[in-house]
Amino acid sequence: MSHSAEPAQKAFQLATSLDEFPDTLKGGVVGIGNFDGVHRGHQAVLERVMEEAASLGVPGYLMTFEPHPRAFFTPQKPFFRLTPPHAKAEIVQAFGLDGMLILPFDAAFAAREASEFVEDILARRLGIVHAVTGYDFHFGRKRAGSPDYLRSSGEALGFGVSIVERVHDEGGQTISSSRIRDAIAKGETVEANALLGYRWFVEGTVQDGDKRGRELGYPTANIALDPDCEIAHGIYAVRVVIDGVLHDGVANYGRRPTFDNGAVVLEVHVFDFKGDLYGKTLEVSLVSYLRGEEKFDSIEALIAQMDIDSAQARAAIASLRPLSPLDRALYDIPHAQDAPTRNAADGEGNA
Known part of the structure; x- marks a missing residue:
């Protein structure tokens, strides 16, 4: 995805260690947390960072940690990440912050005292001149550092601290990453996107397939996602970013029970599209869940259902409106319907 930016806006800066941290961000306002999903609750922290940075006339940036502390402390447990580092940086940039600092979370870092x-x-x-965190942020060895500890430390060291309280959805429930993971796992894509404030997306490289999709009249670009990904198996209306251009499509996530019931893969059919996608990196956003994956008695029945799926996906996409200014910024790129024809994708795959 590409992001909208004013001509005078400074370039977004991404650092993956303290040694890489640019001087241009020093003395700024920092938002601190894990921010998996960068959902509407997290965005309240980002908004406060930008407000404080604008008020003080300094840069505003995000600090996060990699790997996610949960994955570090319990590596034996599968952990469904909503936003890997590259996706998180993309969202933070689209939101309007000046940069992002990713601190390596290892044994040495976990052993640091909160005071250190x-x-x-x-x-x-x-x-820093100001720090912003969520109400539930803890840090330091044995999570000894609390929001109150950060506030009192800031008073002693000369920087301000803002603590952002929990954010609720329209039904009064707290917005959280775990709720969003659960919604995605159940195929409740619209709800997940509403909690995020943008349409959730995954990224992957197109791999070779058995070209069965092309034989069915529905060539697909095949993408293997993280094994810990818990997306509900089934058919989705999707939008796909290819070489900086937005395309519409329909996708299957699952094992292809009509054929081989094989390894789980995301198969994306891009509407009205020709070319070669092998080896390209695609970003696929889930618009809506259409139906579960199922086994068909014949190829003809499968194709007939694929025709219905495609029509439903086109209808769902045609009614889309931006969910928020962030959603609009993330997709502020040319749409294939309005862009010149490009060498894009035949993405031959399984379907």
Whole structure:
């Protein structure tokens, strides 16, 4: 995806360690947390960062950690990540922040005392003037650092602290990453997207397939996702970013029970599209869940259902409107219907 940006806006800066942290972000306002999903609750933190940064006339950026602490402490448990680092950076940039700092979360970092994190990293290394965190953010060895501890430390060290309270949805429930993971796993894509404030997307490289989709009249671009991904198996209306251009399509996530019931793969059929996609990286956003995956008695029955799926996907996509300014910024790129014909994708695959 590409992002809207004013001509005078400074380039987004991404650092993956303290040693890489640019001088241009020092003395700024930092939002701190894991931010998996960068959902509407997280966006309240980002908004506060931007407000404080604008008020103080300094840069505003995000600090996060990699791998996610949950994956570090319990590596034996599968963990469905909503936003890997590259996706998180993309969303943060689209939101309007000046940069993002990813701190490596390893045994040495986990053993740091809360006081060391505040005094050495925040105050000395980054020279922050203000920090913003969520109500449930804890840090330091044994999670000893709390929002109140951060606030009192800031008072002693000379930087301000804002704590953002929980954000609720229209039904009064707290918006959380776990709710969104659960919704995606159940095929409740519209609900997940509403909680996120943008349409959730995955990214992957198109791999070789058995070209069965092309034989069915529905060539697909095949993408293997993270094994811990818990997307509900089934058929989705999707939008796909290919070489900076937005396309509409329909996708199957699952094992192809009509054929081989094989390895789980995301098969994307891009509407009105020709070319070669092998080896390309695609971003696929899930618009809506159409139906579950099922086994058909004949190829003819499968093709007839694929025709119905495609028509339903086109209808769902035709009615789309941006969910928020962030959603609009993420997709502020040419649409294939309005763009010149490009060498895009025949993406031959399984279907």
